[in-house]
Amino acid sequence: MTDYSEEMPCLVKTGQGFSLSYKNRFLYSKYSPDRAISGAIDSLTILPGTLILALSPALWLGLEKLLQKLPQDSFILGIETDEKLHNIASEKLEQLKKNCDNSQKSNFSSSNSTFGRVFLLPFKENDYIVNILSGEKLLDEISLPHISTFRRAIPLEMSAGTQFDKENYASLSRLAQNTIASYWKNRITLTKLGRLYSRNIFKNLANLPSAIDFNNLLRQIKRPIFVFGAGESLEATIKNISSEEIKKCFVIGVDAACPALKASKIRIDAVIALEGQVAIEKAYIGASAEDSIIFADITSRKQVTGHTKKSFTYFATKYTDATFFKELGQKDFFPRQIPALGSVGLTAVYIALLLRENINIPVFVSGLDFSFSLGRTHTKNTPAHIARLCSTNRFRPVENYDAAFRAGAKQFAGKNAISLYTDTALEGYAKSFDDVFSGTPNLYDAGIQGLPLGIERISQEKLKAFLESLEVTNSEKLGSKEEKDTAQEKKLKKAEEIRRFLEKEEKALNRIKELLMFGKDVASCSRSLEEELNELISPREYLFLHFPDGYKCDTKSISFLKRIRSQIDFFLKDIKNGLKAES
Template identity: 25%
Template sequence: MNPEKPLPVDTGRGFSVNYRQRWLYSRHDPTSLALLNCQAAPIHEDTLYLVCSPCLCYGLTALAQRLPAGSAIVTIETDEQLMRLSLETSQDWRDSYPTIHFLRSVDPTAIINHVDSLSSFKRIIPVSISAGRQLDEETYDRIEKDLALHLATRTRNRIASVRMGRLWLKNIFANLGGLDWSRVSDPPRDSRPVLVAGAGPSLQASLPFIRENRAGLHVMACDTAIGCLVQAGIMPDSLVCLEGQIHNIHDFLPLNRRPVHAFVDLSAHPASFHTLGGPCTVLLSRWTENSLIGRLTDGGLPIWPVPALGSVGVLAIHLAGRFLAGDIYITGLDFAFPPGLTHCPGSPVSYFEKARESRLDRQRYSWRNNWRQDTFCAGRGLRSTPVLEMYAASARELLTDLQTGERPRRLFDLRASRGLDLGLNLGQDVPAPSHEALKCPVQDSGVTPEAGGAGLEAAALARFLVAQEADRIDQLRRILQGEAPAAALPGLLLELDYLYSHFPDAERVGGLHLDALRRLALEARYWLGRLDWAGRSTT
């Protein structure tokens, strides 16, 4: 039997389906397993229940009846015939269950966009109700993986925004006012292969390769990896800084203000810009979609928007693939560590450990991290954490895109099996840069004599943008204090959503709850003071 269309078959205990020489349900009791899986699914708020290939939709209505507010069921079907079967099966009850959504697509991006339009889900729970998934298992696996990574990243960014959003905003306004805009330049242009160096333990083992091929490599260092490289006599060509707190200033001390092109996020601590002595490319991470980030990226300032990747190592991979055209070598981006050694020698962590150690107490920080409650065995004698594992998944996704994109890039792993899998064939033989790369001229976009005028224009524009934000916030303050009519309040709340996006209950501001508006009034007074300082700094 090989029907071209799905063939429902009455088994006496319900209908099964035969399609493409495969039974999609049991031939003896078709409904039991689907109903059992729907009944066993754990119930949580703000959860996406993903059903791949729903076929006859057994159990979906029972699951929908158990869902709390904020949760929904999304069914995905990649086969047109099976999609038609699902829609015909559900046509009598589909309108009565608005939390069940049927999608026919093979594009993970389209599915993610549709899911985002439904609600802000925090997690995904797959539920299997048929064997239809096995007909296109690779596609369904990719969709589920991409959805899970997207929701995890969005949830992580939301948590980070609540914890760090106020600090990042403070840094953005301080940098708008205090940055020497004459130092700001475009990303460097370099036709050599690029080596992305993180501060993981594998960097130490890669130093001989880097020294031997230094002339043929553009070395892009994550901030914490600078000390290890400089100690080995390797001056990086560029560095990447993302940290919003002041702790990472120690990373730049080995440079001794020697000029190195820096990729620095506008939300980084202001001391990062002041400590570095060379040209810089200003980035702006979209850690949340608020109106301020949109105005800054569209406002004419020399700022390069980048996705919110969370990890400076993952951001370095993004920058290497986006701005530099050569092959990419990866080292130090381990996202795991051997017991007692979380960072490479020469990093600030290594120096602090040595400064505190005694005859009976050594490597306390590294060993303590090794046995933290959230660490787990990652294989090959390595330890990792869920956060590091999530960053590794983001890096793996970026590297896969670089390998299979419109302009495929050659990628090489120098970590020698010392990190989590990034899809780069751990332990492979790594070729040295080609002779052509050794002859390639370096074309760095450093600060030119003409950059002074552009810097003055950028400083004036930054001053204008700061003044505009101050006017908006002052108007909001006057409305909240009863000094101005409230007709403009809804529009101002949309324009100034960044003032309360870090509230754990930010939705109460949109609901005009009095307690939230009182907190917002305090925020408005605080930020007026910060913007007044930033405006005076740009004059």
């Protein structure tokens, strides 16, 4: 019997090649080491644009067969979570590359370009797989192409080494798959709304000098905070707990929930506004936010901040990693950035946690159901509910049954075993809520129905008893006259910085327009036309971020340049209006 160590991986000779033994087990068959991985590769369907996640590659058995099956635009990323096995995998991969270069008889291509699509994730970088795939973290050892190259990631167990760390391999595989899936979901969103977001940024810049600095509001709330979404559990909460008790809390409402809270005579201290489209104006009918401070995203509809008589502030959702947004984020006048959470409800909770004075102050959440009951989608008195009431007739009932039976909708038993419906998007928001806020101290789910949020639940009875025990305290003076009218010198400085930024962008866009119209006749002597266009367009992704192929700046394409030309006038108009407002 072959002698081998249980502590160190050892090669074991078999009748059909070498196997590997480690921790008292064989990582490949003792009889035909490559049989299992060969069968797994045969069963794979590898479409173009695939990233193969080679889990525990060890001796890289089956790599030859996998490369022969791999489409030209697909790549292989080896992942090894055991340091000893990682060292073996690294040495073996280098050896295979050398053999490929030196041996003309190899079944691999004699060119190293074939192995140029095979990489091994450095052992110490396993936890950064998301950053590496997204391009946020660059490594000398790995030169994976831009994430837009990939449409999917497929995990492939290359050896039994995965059995030593099943959960970690599964987690890394999910992270890689979710990173690629999220990228394409974001691309779809940007294709639909990217130009609107970018134009809203330019429109809102003129308002920034008049806004309260978001950073000055952090850690200011000393009372319990209540965050309300527009889901049906909001209705149950405001029915069981009186408005007088709720007023003891600092109340934050998402924009769509404002009419419902106003109808129940609940004072709304802060409104969270994310939406950039005109449809959200319905949420402000009836002056539902006139006595609230409005927290508006820099990409939200400009007119939203005009619905308050109190004050407003801006924050910036990081909706893109584009160069222009990064450069804006470094400007002193640009508002505080927060992660892109996808949902106004999640953003409201995130901001609530920033506003509370310390982690001992409780934050209660209701109306963030991410689900709906048969015939309904939102709580009463929300814009969706009112619109349904207004449009109902004998052919169109007030109950919205379509939502429960649309593609992707499914039934489930939610909190308290209440039968509800959800869909893929809403379910994704609930999962995101769990991922972001699970384990947050003193964050409580006060909703009686909906998808689980991954935070501690509190019953209506216990919540009511807690609020009754509180004393009425004076409201914080967020957005007071003193805070709103900051030092005139500081306000003027910010306005001047914004004016200079807008003038710079106006000059650059006019130059791009000139080059596209007259070409080489007006090109610079020191640079070619293509070089100057690329230099001007590539850091201004707002011009093309919403293109279907907007993940790249292709100034060599006539089609791309024609589309760029069609966008310039829209942004020039917004910039000129912003400069007029500043003057």
